[in-house]
Amino acid sequence: MKIAVCIKQVPEGEARLVIDADGISIADADLATEINESDQYALESGLRLAESQDGEVVVVCLGPDRAEEAIRRALAMGAARAIHLNDAAFQGGDAAATARALAAAIERENVDLVLTGLQSDDAGWAQTGPILAARLGWPSATLIMEIEPEGDTIKVKRELEAGWFQWVRLPLPALLTIQSGISTVRYATLKGIMGAKKKEIAKVTPADIGLAPDAVGGAGRKTRTTRLYVPEKTTGAEIIEGDTATAVATLVEKLQKEAKVL
Amino acid sequence: MAGAIWAITESSDDGLKSISFEVIACGQALADTLGSSLEAVVMAADGSAAAEALASKRVDAVRVIEDPALAPYTPDAYTAALAQAIEAEAPSLVLFPHTYQARDWVPRLAAEADAGFISDVIAHRVNGDETVFVRQPYQGKLNSDCVFAGDGPNIVSLQLGAYLADDAAISPARRVAPKCSRRSRKSPTGSTCRAPT
Numbered sequence: 001m002k003i004a005v006c007i008k009q010v011p012e013g014e015a016r017l018v019i020d021a022d023g024i025s026i027a028d029a030d031l032a033t034e035i036n037e038s039d040q041y042a043l044e045s046g047l048r049l050a051e052s053q054d055g056e057v058v059v060v061c062l063g064p065d066r067a068e069e070a071i072r073r074a075l076a077m078g079a080a081r082a083i084h085l086n087d088a089a090f091q092g093g094d095a096a097a098t099a100r101a102l103a104a105a106i107e108r109e110n111v112d113l114v115l116t117g118l119q120s121d122d123a124g125w126a127q128t129g130p131i132l133a134a135r136l137g138w139p140s141a142t143l144i145m146e147i148e149p150e151g152d153t154i155k156v157k158r159e160l161e162a163g164w165f166q167w168v169r170l171p172l173p174a175l176l177t178i179q180s181g182i183s184t185v186r187y188a189t190l191k192g193i194m195g196a197k198k199k200e201i202a203k204v205t206p207a208d209i210g211l212a213p214d215a216v217g218g219a220g221r222k223t224r225t226t227r228l229y230v231p232e233k234t235t236g237a238e239i240i241e242g243d244t245a246t247a248v249a250t251l252v253e254k255l256q257k258e259a260k261v262l
Numbered sequence: 263m264a265g266a267i268w269a270i271t272e273s274s275d276d277g278l279k280s281i282s283f284e285v286i287a288c289g290q291a292l293a294d295t296l297g298s299s300l301e302a303v304v305m306a307a308d309g310s311a312a313a314e315a316l317a318s319k320r321v322d323a324v325r326v327i328e329d330p331a332l333a334p335y336t337p338d339a340y341t342a343a344l345a346q347a348i349e350a351e352a353p354s355l356v357l358f359p360h361t362y363q364a365r366d367w368v369p370r371l372a373a374e375a376d377a378g379f380i381s382d383v384i385a386h387r388v389n390g391d392e393t394v395f396v397r398q399p400y401q402g403k404l405n406s407d408c409v410f411a412g413d414g415p416n417i418v419s420l421q422l423g424a425y426l427a428d429d430a431a432i433s434p435a436r437r438v439a440p441k442c443s444r445r446s447r448k449s450p451t452g453s454t455c456r457a458p459t
Contacts, residue, residue, distance in 0.1 A: 011400070013401075017400055017403060017404065026400075094378075095369070095379070096372065096379070099373070121400070121401055122399060122400055123399050124382060124398075124399050124400075124401065125379075125381050125382075126369070127369040127372065127379055127381055128369075129369070130337070130365075130366065130367070130368075130369035130370045130373075131369045131370065131372060131373045134341075134369070134370040134373035134374060135373055139337075139338070140337065140366075140370065141337075141366070142362075142365055142366045143362055143365070143366070158366075159362070160362055160363075161361065161362050161363075221411055222372075222377070222378030222379070222410065222411050223378045223379070223380050223409070223410055224408065224410075224411045225406050225407065225408050226407045228399070228405070228406045229404065229405055229406075229407075230404060230405070231405045257426060257428070
């Protein structure tokens, strides 16, 4: 089974986020990064499947030069090789533009299965995986917690709302978006880290995958971020007057309608 | 704004989910500001109960996309049915709740309809000709303002609780009676019908 796993390099969870001078992105300088959390679980799922099915994992990543650090880590964990969509034209895209580029790269790989994380910890669109599947013309399932290959089909457990789950069977090739926390993500061993230095990272431009530069990245997007900013914090306390019954009713209403926690 | 705004509702076995009314509340606010018409949309194998539950709300129409293929839920059937309706009716903006189910199929719909899609929106404001949608990227640490780069079709999904279901205004003057045509055979595409306005 040949599996493509899409990974994204994102700021570390505890990284200090400094808004860039452009006002719409995070400044790169001194930014600590990691592989997006749910992508790590997608990678772990892919590696386990490859080990049990005598297959291989190809890592696919769209990002700037610095994303090579994330790719090397994925290779150190056990991926066979990588495709790095790395060109200025790829940058600044939304989920639609990114999925179009990933689809064009993966179409050339003849894979049986594509795994992505559920959503990225930075943009958080939760769109790229299913759009990628639609672009490939493949079935997809999201919020996946378990995967069981069954010949030329795959059986997967989806997380639904309110504590419900659902088992779904899909024909291959297919795309799955993986939920975080479903397994224990392996560490890269020293041997893996050393071996990763020799593994192939194919750098790909739009022309290499048959796309015009204006079909991807900022030129190919359908949405535009116009401002990135720190949300205003509101402080202060409010005294709720009245007898107990009235005060409780008012409090419940405020928790529901203002704080939106009930 | 040229086409109508569509508020896509979502149902469970227990009936219309309350998040549906949050979507209608947002749709009413946008329609009022932009001078658009608003349609509540039901997608189901049998949409009569959901349509009845929506009948008293202040919307210009209840559109029922009814097809046996819509039960049980599959992303393919939902995508095909709504993509066909969007192509036929050209709504200017299609609003969804940002539920697990919407996350499963609405991105596929955006690809199929070649639509822009701003997901997990917490608020909006209208600046002249431009409608700005506010999101919370970086796991809620920052806010971002987003706009659509093209005229549409455009899709927005709304974070649960961002709009209040209780704010979905009713229309005391009249009830909207949906008129449905049902397809008896299983089909991957949807049939649409709308109420007279």
